[in-house]
Amino acid sequence: MTESRQHPTLATVARAAGVAVSTASLVFAGKGPVSAATKQKVLDAATELGFHGPDPRARSLRNGRSGVVGVVVQTSVISAFRDPVNVGMVDGAAEVLGEAGAGVLLLTDAPHARRVFEDAPMDAAVLTGCSPWATELLGSLRRRRVPTVLVGSRPRRGSPAVDVDNPAASRELAQHLYRLGHRRAATVTLALDTDDAPAVDADRLAAATADTAAERLQAFWDVFPNGRALAATDSTVEEGERIGRMLLDVPEPPTAVVAQSDLLAVGVLRAADALGLAVPDRLSVTGFDGIDTSALDPRPLTTMRQPMQQKGRDAASAVLRMLDGARPRSVLLDCEFVPGATAAPADCAAQHH
Amino acid sequence: MTESRQHPTLATVARAAGVAVSTASLVFAGKGPVSAATKQKVLDAATELGFHGPDPRARSLRNGRSGVVGVVVQTSVISAFRDPVNVGMVDGAAEVLGEAGAGVLLLTDAPHARRVFEDAPMDAAVLTGCSPWATELLGSLRRRRVPTVLVGSRPRRGSPAVDVDNPAASRELAQHLYRLGHRRAATVTLALDTDDAPAVDADRLAAATADTAAERLQAFWDVFPNGRALAATDSTVEEGERIGRMLLDVPEPPTAVVAQSDLLAVGVLRAADALGLAVPDRLSVTGFDGIDTSALDPRPLTTMRQPMQQKGRDAASAVLRMLDGARPRSVLLDCEFVPGATAAPADCAAQHH
DNA sequence: CGATTCGATCGAATCGATTCGACAGTGGTT
DNA sequence: AACCACTGTCGAATCGATTCGATCGAATCG
Numbered sequence: 156m157t158e159s160r161q162h163p164t165l166a167t168v169a170r171a172a173g174v175a176v177s178t179a180s181l182v183f184a185g186k187g188p189v190s191a192a193t194k195q196k197v198l199d200a201a202t203e204l205g206f207h208g209p210d211p212r213a214r215s216l217r218n219g220r221s222g223v224v225g226v227v228v229q230t231s232v233i234s235a236f237r238d239p240v241n242v243g244m245v246d247g248a249a250e251v252l253g254e255a256g257a258g259v260l261l262l263t264d265a266p267h268a269r270r271v272f273e274d275a276p277m278d279a280a281v282l283t284g285c286s287p288w289a290t291e292l293l294g295s296l297r298r299r300r301v302p303t304v305l306v307g308s309r310p311r312r313g314s315p316a317v318d319v320d321n322p323a324a325s326r327e328l329a330q331h332l333y334r335l336g337h338r339r340a341a342t343v344t345l346a347l348d349t350d351d352a353p354a355v356d357a358d359r360l361a362a363a364t365a366d367t368a369a370e371r372l373q374a375f376w377d378v379f380p381n382g383r384a385l386a387a388t389d390s391t392v393e394e395g396e397r398i399g400r401m402l403l404d405v406p407e408p409p410t411a412v413v414a415q416s417d418l419l420a421v422g423v424l425r426a427a428d429a430l431g432l433a434v435p436d437r438l439s440v441t442g443f444d445g446i447d448t449s450a451l452d453p454r455p456l457t458t459m460r461q462p463m464q465q466k467g468r469d470a471a472s473a474v475l476r477m478l479d480g481a482r483p484r485s486v487l488l489d490c491e492f493v494p495g496a497t498a499a500p501a502d503c504a505a506q507h508h
Numbered sequence: 509m510t511e512s513r514q515h516p517t518l519a520t521v522a523r524a525a526g527v528a529v530s531t532a533s534l535v536f537a538g539k540g541p542v543s544a545a546t547k548q549k550v551l552d553a554a555t556e557l558g559f560h561g562p563d564p565r566a567r568s569l570r571n572g573r574s575g576v577v578g579v580v581v582q583t584s585v586i587s588a589f590r591d592p593v594n595v596g597m598v599d600g601a602a603e604v605l606g607e608a609g610a611g612v613l614l615l616t617d618a619p620h621a622r623r624v625f626e627d628a629p630m631d632a633a634v635l636t637g638c639s640p641w642a643t644e645l646l647g648s649l650r651r652r653r654v655p656t657v658l659v660g661s662r663p664r665r666g667s668p669a670v671d672v673d674n675p676a677a678s679r680e681l682a683q684h685l686y687r688l689g690h691r692r693a694a695t696v697t698l699a700l701d702t703d704d705a706p707a708v709d710a711d712r713l714a715a716a717t718a719d720t721a722a723e724r725l726q727a728f729w730d731v732f733p734n735g736r737a738l739a740a741t742d743s744t745v746e747e748g749e750r751i752g753r754m755l756l757d758v759p760e761p762p763t764a765v766v767a768q769s770d771l772l773a774v775g776v777l778r779a780a781d782a783l784g785l786a787v788p789d790r791l792s793v794t795g796f797d798g799i800d801t802s803a804l805d806p807r808p809l810t811t812m813r814q815p816m817q818q819k820g821r822d823a824a825s826a827v828l829r830m831l832d833g834a835r836p837r838s839v840l841l842d843c844e845f846v847p848g849a850t851a852a853p854a855d856c857a858a859q860h861h
Numbered sequence: 862c863g864a865t866t867c868g869a870t871c872g873a874a875t876c877g878a879t880t881c882g883a884c885a886g887t888g889g890t891t
Numbered sequence: 892a893a894c895c896a897c898t899g900t901c902g903a904a905t906c907g908a909t910t911c912g913a914t915c916g917a918a919t920c921g
Contacts, residue, residue, distance in 0.1 A: 162653070164907055175871045180909060187910095188868055207651045211629040213907035216569045216876050221629060223576075223613065233599035233817070236589050246586035249614065253621035258628040260576065261602065261612045268606035275611040276564040276574060276629065298560045300515070392803045421803075450745045450774075451803055464586070517877055528901045533879060540880095541898055566877035569906050 163206035172200035183209055215276065224252050224474055225280040225301075227262045227272075227292065235263070238390050238418065239446045240463050241283065244306060247467025248281055255475050264288045279474040281467075282314075283307055285365040287349055302477035304470045308366040315485040317470040321367055324459045324490035325374035328441045329413060331457075331492070333378050336501035337411040337439060341383040341402045342375045343423060344368045345390055345415045353385040353398060360384075371415050371443065383409065387419055392451060395422015396429075403430050403438070410438060410501045417442035417458055421451045424497065435499035445493055457495035462488050516559035525553035536562055568629065577605050577827055578630040578654075580615045580645065582637040588616070591743050591771065592799045593816050594636065597659060600820025601634055608828050617641045632827040634820075635667075636660055638718040640702055655830035657823045661719040668838040670823040674720055677812045677843035678727035681794045682766060684810075684845070686731050689854035690764040690792060694736040694755045695728045696776060697721045698743055698768045706738040706751060713737075724768050724796065736762065740772055745804060748775015749782075756783050756791070763791060763854045770795035770811055774804045777850065788852035798846055810848035815841050 169179035174193060181187040182197040201207070215221040226248055228235035235241045249259045260277055262268065264286050273295065280296050282289060283306040293311060296303045305316040332340055344355060347363040355372070363369040372384055385401055387394040395414060399422055402412060408430075414420035420442030424434055432438045434454065442448075445460025465488060473483040522532035527546060534540040535550040554560070568574040579601055581588035588594045602612045613630055615621065617639050626648065633649050635642060636659040646667060649656045658669040685693055697708060700716040708725070716722040725737055738754055740747040748767060752775055755765060761783075767773035773795030777787055785791045787807065795801075798813025818841060826836040 165909095166907075176908080177872075177910075178870055181870090184909080188870090190869060193869080205651065207648075208626065209909090210569075210907055211627050212565070212568045212572070212574055213876090214909075215565045215629060216563075216878085216907080217909045219565070219876075221565055221574075222624070222627060223629070226614075231599055232602045233595055236595045236599075242586055242589045245614075246584055246589075249585045249616065249621075253616070253618065253624055256623045256627070258624045259614045261579075261598075261614045263602065263606070265606065268602075270609045271575070271606055271611045273561065274564050274575060274609070276568060276576070295560075298558065518879095519877075529878080530880075530902075531900055534900090537879080541900090543899060546899075562879090563877055566906090567879075569877080569908085570879045572906075 163201075163204040165206075165209055168197060168200045168204055168206045171204060172196045180209070220278050220478075221276040222256060223258045223260050223275075223277045224248075224471070225260045225262050225272075225275060225277040227264060227280060227282045229264055229284040229286045231263060231265060232261065234389070235284075238416075240390075240416070240444050240461070243463030244283060244467040244470070247464035247469075248471040249467070250464070251468045251471035251475070255471075257475070264292055277301060279303065279478055281306060281470045281474055285367065287364050289364075302474060304473045304477070304483075306466055306470045310485045315473055315483050317466055317473060317486045317488070318367070319461045319466070319488045319490050321370040322374045324443070324461070325371040325413075325415075326377060327490075327492060328443070328457075328459055329375050329378035332411045332413070332439060332441065332498060335411075335439065335498060337409075338379075338501070339382075339407070339409045340375075340379045340411040340413060341385070341409040342372065342379075342413040343395060343398045343402070343415060343419045344372050344384055344386045345419075346388055347372070347386050350386075351388055353387075353401060355384040355386050359386075368415060375413055382413075387415075390416040390418050392418050392422040392425065395419035396425045397422070399423035399426030400429070403427060403432060408432065408438070411498070412438065412440050414440065414442050417444040417446045417448050417456055418451075420456055420458065420497070421448055424452055424454065435497050439498040439501075441498055445491070454497055455495040456493070457498035458493045459490040460493050461490045516554075516557040518559075518562055521550060521553045521557055521559045524557060525549045533562070573631050573831075574629040575609060576611045576613050576628075576630045577601075577824070578613045578615050578625075578628060578633040580617060580625075580633060580635045582617055582639045584616060584618060585614065587742070588637075591769075593743075593769070593797050593814070596799075596816030597636060597820040597823070600817035600822075601824040602820070603817075604821045604824035604828070608824075610828070617645055630654060632656065632831055634659060634823045634827055638720065640717050642717075655827060657826045657830070657836075659819055659823045663838045668826055668836050670819055670826060670839045670841070671720070672814045672819070672841045672843050674723035675727045677796070677814070678724040678766075679730060680843075680845060681796070681810075681812055682728050682731035685764045685766065685792060685794065685851060688764075688792065688851060690762075691732075691854070692735075692760070692762045693728075693732045693764040693766060694738070694762040695725065695732075695766040696748060696751045696755070696768060696772045697725050697737055697739045698772075699741055700725070700739050703739075704741055706740075706754060708737040708739050712739075721768060728766050735766075740768075743769040743771050745771050745775040745778065748772035749778040750775070752776035752779030753782070756780060756785060761785065761791070764851070765791065765793050767793065767795050770797040770799045770801050770809055771804075773809055773811065773850070774801055777805055777807065788850050792851040792854075794851055798844070807850055808848040809846070810851035811846050812843040813846050814843045 169176045279302045285308045303314045310316040345368040442456040442458035476483045522529045632655045638661045656667045663669040698721040795809040795811035829836045
């Protein structure tokens with residue numbers, strides 16, 4: 156009686172129902188053979204005592220699973236989720252994980268959250284992006300024997316990766332411009348490393364820590380070997396405009412700019428507007444991602460649409476398979492070319508300028 | 509020796525170091541008095557065996573804390589995070605929780621994720637928004653004795669709430685318009701309930717499930733008792749434009765539109781543009797939130813800036829205090845009026861139209 | 862009718878840590 | 892010399908479930 160005000164546990168309920176704890180457990184697990192009468196007795200006792208299912212903590216200790224998958228995004232939540240690509244990815248992952256009964260533990264690589272990262276109960280992890288910390292975080296996860304899937308980088312140390320085929324997609328965009336007659340092209344890359352300086356040369360590419368940015372730049376240079384490349388620090392419209400101005404506000408501006416993300420591309424469009432360069436007449440601009448930019452700019456972007464949510468879904472199912480002991484292979488998803496209206500044949504006047 | 513390939517546990521390490529489990533535990537907890545020599549022995553044994561800290565699952569069972577706080581957003585991640593207000597809130601919460609060593613479990617009120625919601629290990633929860641499910645979810649959390657803080661709704665059933673002072677802020681905006689001479693005003697509300705129909709009357713307001721939308725509408729009607737009100741289904745630019753057209757494409761359009769969010773306000777601006785109504789000369793538009801809309805529209809919005817991240821931070825610290833046994837009071841944050849450039853004195857021509 | 866299954870239930874071990882009370886040794890106080 | 896406070900260490904109980912093997916009565920079979 157003195158325990159009537161305590162947290163009810165399986166033991167409490169079992170006692171009240173006059174059965175063994177193990178039997179009560181069977182009832183809640185829905186397994187084993189339990190007579191209807193006993194089941195009802197247990198359920199009644201549970202309602203009576205206000206017991207609403209077994210404690211997840213105890214359960215997770217016993218079966219070694221917490222039912223939680225960590226999803227690690229770069230830097231802060233706010234800056235990661237400013238980019239619809241990340242949001243789409245997390246959404247896709249949350250969808251699949253949710254259906255499988257697993258929760259999403261949102262983690263960042265921020266230093267002040269390292270304690271959480273190290274201590275958080277998680278059965279598996281999805282590590283997105285390519286921060287300089289990624290390697291370190293991956294190491295920590297491997298030590299803890301947490302199966303990990305990478306998103307947006309190459310497979311490493313036995314962890315499979317889910318990503319789009321960046322080289323193919325980027326080459327397709329560059330070649331599209333090349334076939335339209337463009338010979339003077341430039342590119343705005345995503346962050347390649349922690350360096351804030353925009354100038355990018357072959358050495359910096361070789362030392363880059365961000366696989367995605369590096370692959371896309373390499374593909375660009377495969378098609379335009381002498382194309383100028385400047386690195387943005389973030390995938391935002393503002394950065395796109397800033398770098399765009401640097402590329403376009405010169406005596407002999409390029410006739411085409413390949414931006415490594417749609418947000419950057421919109422920024423380049425703004426820069427072009429400000430400098431009086433008509434798009435696509437005088438300047439062609441391509442993006443990457445295929446997000447909805449209609450709210451940002453009326454001109455539909457020429458871009459590659461990448462399946463963001465699918466990336467999240469695939470990463471999630473890979474991670475779930477790893478929990479079942481499988482060793483899933485890396486996944487390379489295809490992008491889809493979106494013609495848009497920001498790329499056109501190279502303007503003769505501009506070429507002969 | 510046969511256990512050399514097993515998961516190392518505290519017990520394994522203790523045995524290898526020749527000390528008791530309890531002593532080894534002291535070492536990792538950094539508590540109790542342990543001699544430097546013993547400490548080193550344990551640490552060495554741990555490195556040797558590849559033991560990297562105690563298992564969070566076991567720890568959480570023992571001390572009844574998992575170090576995880578659930579953050580519940582409405583519907584899917586992708587639609588919740590389309591709104592910068594939610595992102596800012598989650599970011600603020602993640603920041604405070606991270607510093608306190610707690611993880612963020614991202615949950616949705618989606619039906620297919622109910623199992624996760626019920627079973628997830630969490631010590632406390634932050635419940636955002638006012639979906640029709642909120643009451644039910646709150647009930648479930650209370651049964652599980654999970655301390656909960658609400659964001660964006662009124663305090664309920666002993667759960668404190670963190671929110672901005674919607675009545676005051678909304679009244680301030682409406683009065684601003686009134687003082688500018690506007691007498692024919694209309695409003696675009698956020699979703700009031702699950703009904704998709706735009707028309708809103710006093711009865712619907714009385715039955716509304718979304719506190720925020722209801723409070724803002726009430727304040728609007730306090731100032732403009734006969735103002736027309738239409739409800740959006742989402743806080744998006746598209747919805748703003750759709751409802752904006754319904755409000756403005758009539759014989760005698762209002763001279764001012766109060767939108768309940770900045771995204772809706774930008775949509776109204778678009779609708780005004782499309783109908784040839786100059787802003788702010790012929791039409792004044794106000795928003796709410798104070799997000800950065802520069803990428804969406806060059807005209808700085810007249811709006812109320814709400815401290816989104818602060819909401820998240822306050823909710824997080826309230827929840828942490830509840831974990832310490834306190835019963836924190838609800839928090840009402842102030843908004844800041846942003847003059848912007850989309851509200852101007854009522855145009856005489858329009859008034860006399 | 863005795864032997865065999867099968868279904869329902871129970872007891873006890875286990876998951877991996879935390880923590881409290883006990884205990885031995887050490888140095889200082891009167 | 893007897894006593895005390897304190898430090899460092901240990902053993903054992905505990906958190907709340909899951910699960911395996913054992914048990915026992917009843918139904919089935921030859």
